[in-house]
Amino acid sequence: MGVIDVLQLIMAFVGSVCAGILFNVRKEKLFWTGLSGALGWLSYSLFHTATGTVIIPIFMGAVAVGLYSESAARLLKTPVTVFSISGIFPLVPGVTAYTAIQFLVENRLEEAAGKIVETLGSAFAIAFGLMLITGIFRFASRLREQKKA
Amino acid sequence: MKDRPEIKEIMDIALRTGKILLTSGAEIYRVEDTIARVCDSYGVKCENFVLPTGIFVSIKMANGDSVSEIMRIRGRNVNLHKIELVNTFSRRLREEPLPYETANKILSEIENTPQFKMHIRILAAGVWAFVFTLLFRGTFSEGLVAAIIGMLVYLIKSKISEIGFYEFLEFCVSGMNTALMSLLAVKLFPQMNVYKIIIGAIVIFAPGVAITNSINDALRGDIVSSLAGMGETVLVVTALGLGVGIALIAGL
Numbered sequence: 582m583g584v585i586d587v588l589q590l591i592m593a594f595v596g597s598v599c600a601g602i603l604f605n606v607r608k609e610k611l612f613w614t615g616l617s618g619a620l621g622w623l624s625y626s627l628f629h630t631a632t633g634t635v636i637i638p639i640f641m642g643a644v645a646v647g648l649y650s651e652s653a654a655r656l657l658k659t660p661v662t663v664f665s666i667s668g669i670f671p672l673v674p675g676v677t678a679y680t681a682i683q684f685l686v687e688n689r690l691e692e693a694a695g696k697i698v699e700t701l702g703s704a705f706a707i708a709f710g711l712m713l714i715t716g717i718f719r720f721a722s723r724l725r726e727q728k729k730a
Numbered sequence: 731m732k733d734r735p736e737i738k739e740i741m742d743i744a745l746r747t748g749k750i751l752l753t754s755g756a757e758i759y760r761v762e763d764t765i766a767r768v769c770d771s772y773g774v775k776c777e778n779f780v781l782p783t784g785i786f787v788s789i790k791m792a793n794g795d796s797v798s799e800i801m802r803i804r805g806r807n808v809n810l811h812k813i814e815l816v817n818t819f820s821r822r823l824r825e826e827p828l829p830y831e832t833a834n835k836i837l838s839e840i841e842n843t844p845q846f847k848m849h850i851r852i853l854a855a856g857v858w859a860f861v862f863t864l865l866f867r868g869t870f871s872e873g874l875v876a877a878i879i880g881m882l883v884y885l886i887k888s889k890i891s892e893i894g895f896y897e898f899l900e901f902c903v904s905g906m907n908t909a910l911m912s913l914l915a916v917k918l919f920p921q922m923n924v925y926k927i928i929i930g931a932i933v934i935f936a937p938g939v940a941i942t943n944s945i946n947d948a949l950r951g952d953i954v955s956s957l958a959g960m961g962e963t964v965l966v967v968t969a970l971g972l973g974v975g976i977a978l979i980a981g982l
Contacts, residue, residue: 592861599858603934604755605809605845622865660817662756663810666939673938676866676929678963682971683925686978708945 586626593622593671600670606663613653617668621646625672636702642672643710650711651718665711674703737774737789737797739830744768744776745801746837748785751816755808757943758782758955764820771823782806782958808939815840848888855884855934863930872922876930879911884934898969901935905973908932913981928974937966 597618601611625642632638650664681696744765751761761780765787769776779786788798819836822828828836845851859880863873887904895903912927944959 589865592865596858596861596865599854599861601810602846602854603808603851603858604939605811607811607814660810660814662760663814666808666810666942669942670938671862671865673936673942676862676933676936678936678967679929679932679971679974682967683974686971686975704941704945708942708949711942712946712949 589626590619590623594619596671597667601663601667604667606667610657610659610663613657614664614667617646617649617653617664618671620649621668622671635699636706639672639674639703640706640710643669643707644714646672647711647714651714661715669707669711672703672707674700677703736830737791740769740772740774741787741789741797741799743772743830743833743837744778744787745785745799746834747816747820748778748780748787749801749803750812750837750840752780752782752785752803753806754810754812754816755806755939755943756813756816758947758952759950760813761785764816767820768823771820772827780955782955782962809845811843812840815843851888852881852885856881858934859931862933863926866926866929868923868926868930871919872926873930875912875915875919875922876927879908879915879927880931880934882911883907883931887935898965901966901969902973904935905932905970905975906977907973909974909977910981913977932970932974935966935970937963940966 594615598611598615600618601614606614621642624645625638628638628641629635646665646668650661650668653659653664654661677696678700681693681700684690684693684696747768748761748765751764752758758780762778765778765780765785766776769787769789774789774791776787776789778788783803785801785803786798787801788796790796819833819840823833846854856877860873860877863876864870868876883904886907887900890900890903908931909928912924912931915927916922916924940959941963944956944963946956947959948956
């Protein structure tokens with residue numbers, strides 16, 4: 582891993598902390614939301630360099646954010662969304678969505694269509710990544726409850 | 731059997747809890763879950779139906795009568811701390827059904843929890859824009875310019891919001907402001923890339939929460955709310971894009 586990657590991780594961290602501030606996460610938890618973003622970006626960039634694609638790395642990024650958020654939520658007794666919403670922000674396809682509209686405005690319709698598909702794909706990848714982990718965690722805790730009973 | 735005023739009080743607590751969640755940017759399923767859980771803690775069964783713009787709660791009493799209320803919800807933003815506080819509150823209710831006055835007091839406290847101060851939020855908006863410009867391969871100086879523009883646009887948008895304006899026009903104006911300032915910046919520093927600055931500064935307004943929530947709702951089977959969320963996302967992005975487009979055409 583090069584120096585630039587470390588720099589990007591720090592930036593993903595800072596970006597998620599800023600997202601946390603704008604979404605009014607409590608001060609004591611800002612560090613942990615930042616960590617969520619950094620982990621998500623680490624997973625995304627590892628898979629992005631390995632595969633060269635966009636959607637699957639975003640999915641893996643969301644999986645990392647989900648794993649981290651579910652664990653942190655249990656350890657810190659906080660709703661999962663506090664970590665997941667701020668953490669996925671580096672991955673959210675806001676830029677892609679914006680570029681799509683930009684193309685539409687400039688009448689570059691084919692490129693716009695491509696960007697719209699990419700936006701939807703990325704958004705669904707994030708949601709499915711998070712949902713997958715949430716589902717597994719819930720299933721595991723239900724299993725544990727059943728064993729106790 | 732519970733008598734009427736008490737049911738009304740439970741209804742009041744449930745509606746207020748739901749309102750705080752919905753106006754703080756919680757997912758619809760979380761709002762519905764929490765309202766049901768609040769009623770359940772007081773030992774009454776309720777049906778509730780939540781839309782992004784309204785809450786419907788109906789409590790069926792033991793004698794067969796039912797009490798229903800509707801609450802219209804206006805003005806939503808994202809405040810994760812309030813969601814967290816409501817979460818703690820509903821857990822506490824489960825352990826001990828608090829009396830009406832205590833519950834109401836806690837809810838008022840939650841409603842009035844302070845946000846971060848304006849200058850800190852503006853600074854966060856600036857740093858966010860800076861970081862994103864660099865993450866998307868902009869140069870250091872482009873990041874700085876994006877940060878300044880991001881802060882200015884965020885400040886202007888908050889001021890407009892305070893006065894009260896149509897939400898989508900706010901986004902349109904923000905897009906326009908961003909693009910105009912970026913064009914101006916490129917006029918001053920011709921070596922910079924105008925698109926990178928615009929994207930870096932505008933990412934603050936990206937409707938990431940709306941789209942994530944809406945897909946979460948869709949996966950849990952709440953089709954109406956998820957479509958509403960997707961509609962909101964599309965409208966916000968369109969308004970931003972339109973604003974930028976107008977400014978770019980005017981700047982040519």
